[in-house]
Amino acid sequence: xxxxxxxxxxxxxxxxxxxxxxxxxxxxxxxxxxxxxxxxxxxxxxxxxxxxxxxxxxxxxxxxxxxxxxxxxxxxxxxxxxxxxxxxxxxxxxxxxxxxxxxxxxxxxxxx
Amino acid sequence: xxxxxxxxxxxxxxxxxxxxxxxxxxxxxxxxxxxxxxxxxxxxxxxxxxxxxxxxxxxxxxxxxxxxxxxxxxxxxxxxxxxxxxxxxxxxxxxxxxxxxxxxxxxxxxxxxxxxxxxxxxxxxxxxxxxxxxxxxxxxxxxxxxxxxxxxxxxxxxxxxxxxxxxxxxxxxxxxxxxxxxxxxxxxxxxxxxxxxxxxxxxxxxxxxxxxxxxxxxxxxxxxxxxxxxxxxxxxxxxxxxxxxxxxxxxxxxxxxxxxxxxxxxxxxxxxxxxxxxxxxxxxxxxxxxxxxxxxxxxxxxxxxxxxxxxxxxxxxxxxxxxxxxxxxxxxxxxxxxxxxxxxxxxxxxxxxxxxxxxxxxxxxxxxxxxxxxxxxxxxxxxxxxxxxxxxxxxxxxxxxxxxxxxxxxxxxxxxxxxxxxxxxxxxxxxxxxxxxxxxxxxxxxxxxxxxxxxxxxxxxxxxxxxxxxxxxxxxxxxxxxxxxxxxxxxxxxxxxxxxxxxxxxxxxxxxxxxxxxxxxxxxxxxxxxxxxxxxxxxxxxxxxxxxxxxxxxxxxxxxxxxxxxxxxxxxxxxxxxxxxxxxxxxxxxxxxxxxxxxxxxxxxxxxxxxxxx
Numbered sequence: 038x039x040x041x042x043x044x045x046x047x048x049x050x051x052x053x054x055x056x057x058x059x060x061x062x063x064x065x066x067x068x069x070x071x072x073x074x075x076x077x078x079x080x081x082x083x084x085x086x087x088x089x090x091x092x093x094x095x096x097x098x099x100x101x102x103x104x105x106x107x108x109x110x111x112x113x114x115x116x117x118x119x120x121x122x123x124x125x126x127x128x129x130x131x132x133x134x135x136x137x138x139x140x141x142x143x144x145x146x147x148x149x
Numbered sequence: 150x151x152x153x154x155x156x157x158x159x160x161x162x163x164x165x166x167x168x169x170x171x172x173x174x175x176x177x178x179x180x181x182x183x184x185x186x187x188x189x190x191x192x193x194x195x196x197x198x199x200x201x202x203x204x205x206x207x208x209x210x211x212x213x214x215x216x217x218x219x220x221x222x223x224x225x226x227x228x229x230x231x232x233x234x235x236x237x238x239x240x241x242x243x244x245x246x247x248x249x250x251x252x253x254x255x256x257x258x259x260x261x262x263x264x265x266x267x268x269x270x271x272x273x274x275x276x277x278x279x280x281x282x283x284x285x286x287x288x289x290x291x292x293x294x295x296x297x298x299x300x301x302x303x304x305x306x307x308x309x310x311x312x313x314x315x316x317x318x319x320x321x322x323x324x325x326x327x328x329x330x331x332x333x334x335x336x337x338x339x340x341x342x343x344x345x346x347x348x349x350x351x352x353x354x355x356x357x358x359x360x361x362x363x364x365x366x367x368x369x370x371x372x373x374x375x376x377x378x379x380x381x382x383x384x385x386x387x388x389x390x391x392x393x394x395x396x397x398x399x400x401x402x403x404x405x406x407x408x409x410x411x412x413x414x415x416x417x418x419x420x421x422x423x424x425x426x427x428x429x430x431x432x433x434x435x436x437x438x439x440x441x442x443x444x445x446x447x448x449x450x451x452x453x454x455x456x457x458x459x460x461x462x463x464x465x466x467x468x469x470x471x472x473x474x475x476x477x478x479x480x481x482x483x484x485x486x487x488x489x490x491x492x493x494x495x496x497x498x499x500x501x502x503x504x505x506x507x508x509x510x511x512x513x514x515x516x517x518x519x520x521x522x523x524x525x526x527x528x529x530x531x532x533x534x535x536x537x538x539x540x541x542x543x544x545x546x547x548x549x550x551x552x553x554x555x556x557x558x559x560x561x562x563x564x565x566x567x568x569x570x571x572x573x574x575x576x577x578x579x580x581x582x583x584x585x586x587x588x589x590x591x592x593x594x595x596x597x598x599x600x601x602x603x604x605x606x607x608x609x610x611x612x613x614x615x616x617x618x619x620x621x622x623x624x625x626x627x628x629x630x631x632x633x634x635x636x637x638x639x640x641x642x643x644x645x646x647x648x649x650x651x652x653x654x655x656x657x658x659x660x661x662x663x664x665x666x667x668x669x670x671x672x673x674x675x676x677x678x679x680x681x682x683x684x685x686x687x688x689x690x691x692x693x694x695x696x697x698x699x700x701x702x703x704x705x706x707x708x709x710x711x712x713x714x715x716x717x718x719x720x721x722x723x724x725x726x727x728x729x730x731x732x733x734x735x736x737x738x739x740x741x742x743x744x745x746x747x748x749x750x751x752x753x754x755x756x757x758x759x760x761x762x763x
Contacts, residue, residue, distance in 0.1 A: 071746075073739075142737060145735065148734065
């Protein structure tokens with residue numbers, strides 16, 4: 038098997054395109070949920086979904102190219118996601134306390 | 150060393166004490182500080198004068214390097230020779246007397262300490278000007294005295310006319326100082342230094358054109374400070390200041406700075422014949438012009454103000470015809486008799502409870518005899534009656550003018566006649582006849598008539614005993630003998646005597662005559678009475694176009710149109726664009742999210758069309 042062929046598939050024979058497709062599908066689901074759902078918590082979860090879709094493609098490429106930087110990016114994204122979860126959940130709690138609603142369309146005081 | 154720095158430092162300390170603490174000090178201490186510092190400076194000048202051997206080279210003291218830039222080097226240098234010494238004696242001597250006088254004159258005025266602080270500051274700058282060993286330090290003093298002049302003209306700052314007069318003096322002097330600055334730049338470019346010794350040593354070898362340019366620009370500076378045509382207009386208005394200020398600054402010392410500066414730069418002037426001729430003509434023209442205006446003024450201080458302008462013209466005439474020492478001689482005697490005239494006028498005004506119009510005076514001989522007799526000395530001196538001081542110096546200038554060009558002599562003699570006439574007209578209107586004013590006139594206190602008496606003595610004998618050309622014979626050659634000199638002398642004395650006689654006839658014997666002459670002259674009298682409308686002409690030709698141009702072009706067009714237009718335009722345009730952009734700020738999170746997604750899609754598309762990322 039030539040080196041180019043070795044790179045084309047991962048060790049267990051699953052081609053990289055499958056990983057990328059899965060990543061894209063997950064990301065699209067995240068985007069769709071982000072745009073169309075009204076519940077803040079759902080929106081928030083969709084953001085996490087998009088982040089993890091990106092993580093997946095990072096890891097796939099890192100494995101493909103035998104490079105560690107993809108892993109490192111993943112860790113960074115996870116750290117940021119964790120921080121974001123902490124802050125985001127706190128904001129959601131506060132919004133709910135103050136407005137007794139989780140509908141995202143009601144939170145629009147920054148208009149104009 | 151002779152501790153030359155002490156001379157200006159003493160008044161400066163006086164200024165600091167009175168300026169900072171004066172508000173809380175009693176008047177006795179303010180008086181002691183103000184007069185004491187100047188009197189001590191005078192004593193120190195005398196001691197320095199006695200301690201010097203007065204060789205050919207001036208005494209030079211370098212205190213510190215002020216500006217150093219490459220080869221250009223300006224030090225805080227004082228230099229003292231006989232010319233400086235004479236000036237120092239005049240400034241501190243007459244200055245002391247006027248300070249003492251002012252303690253009496255200003256007694257009931259608001260801002261007593263402020264007045265003396267300014268006066269001491271003036272002394273500091275004037276002494277710096279005179280002692281300076283280079284042009285830049287001279288310029289420091291030059292500007293400093295201008296500042297003090299401005300402050301003191303506007304001393305009664307609640308009076309609109311006083312502040313306007315102060316502004317006028319300051320602004321008109323800016324024109325002269327501009328010329329002075331240009332002269333200094335030319336000196337630096339051509340000589341590489343501003344130091345008097347090096348400039349004067351190198352001057353004879355320089356091209357005539359450059360020396361002429363420098364001399365003419367220096368003359369522009371001198372016409373501003375010394376109130377010569379065309380920049381004399383500020384001096385008559387400067388009489389808004391308190392009378393001691395008029396005596397000290399606008400008669401005896403500051404206004405003579407231009408004459409001093411020309412005499413100091415004698416080496417440059419003597420090598421620039423065209424400039425010399427210009428100095429003489431400007432001096433002569435000013436002398437005649439101001440004298441004719443003086444004939445028709447009714448305000449006693451205005452008469453003496455125009456007389457000062459006229460006498461300064463005489464000094465410039467002396468300098469211009471090469472008789473530098475005669476010019477300085479007249480500077481000195483003029484300091485005596487003109488300071489006396491002004492202080493006497495102040496005493497008269499004091500006696501008449503603030504009245505300055507001579508038509509409301511008269512008969513004061515009876516009420517203020519000391520003032521009268523001292524003023525007689527001054528008036529005889531300025532009229533050129535021998536042996537009073539003014540006779541000697543005026544005669545020296547006129548003789549030198551005759552040797553230079555006889556027509557200048559004759560114009561000078563006519564001016565002398567007019568001078569005698571208007572000064573004695575003022576004397577007769579003030580002291581003779583019946584008192585025409587209100588209230589009860591009274592003699593001034595001793596602190597006022599004491600200095601008058603000293604100055605009267607100086608005005609009487611100061612010309613004969615203090616023979617300046619003799620003292621300065623090492624620096625400036627003695628004037629050459631002119632054939633028929635005694636004849637010239639007799640002519641000028643006759644002119645002076647005639648002036649006095651006519652004044653006596655018109656204002657004592659036949660008091661109806663002036664009225665008749667006034668009406669018969671008609672337009673000519675109006676012209677002279679209104680000072681040839683020079684102020685109005687300047688107003689129409691310079692001031693108004695300047696204001697109009699500044700208003701329409703600089704203010705409305707440039708400032709409001711271009712600058713404000715640009716600044717406001719940027720702001721308005723930003724608001725307009727912002728107004729459009731704010732429409733996408735719906736506050737709806739999902740619409741923001743849509744924008745983000747759309748933006749990313751667009752970016753990705755652009756990147757794709759551009760060939761992707763490599």
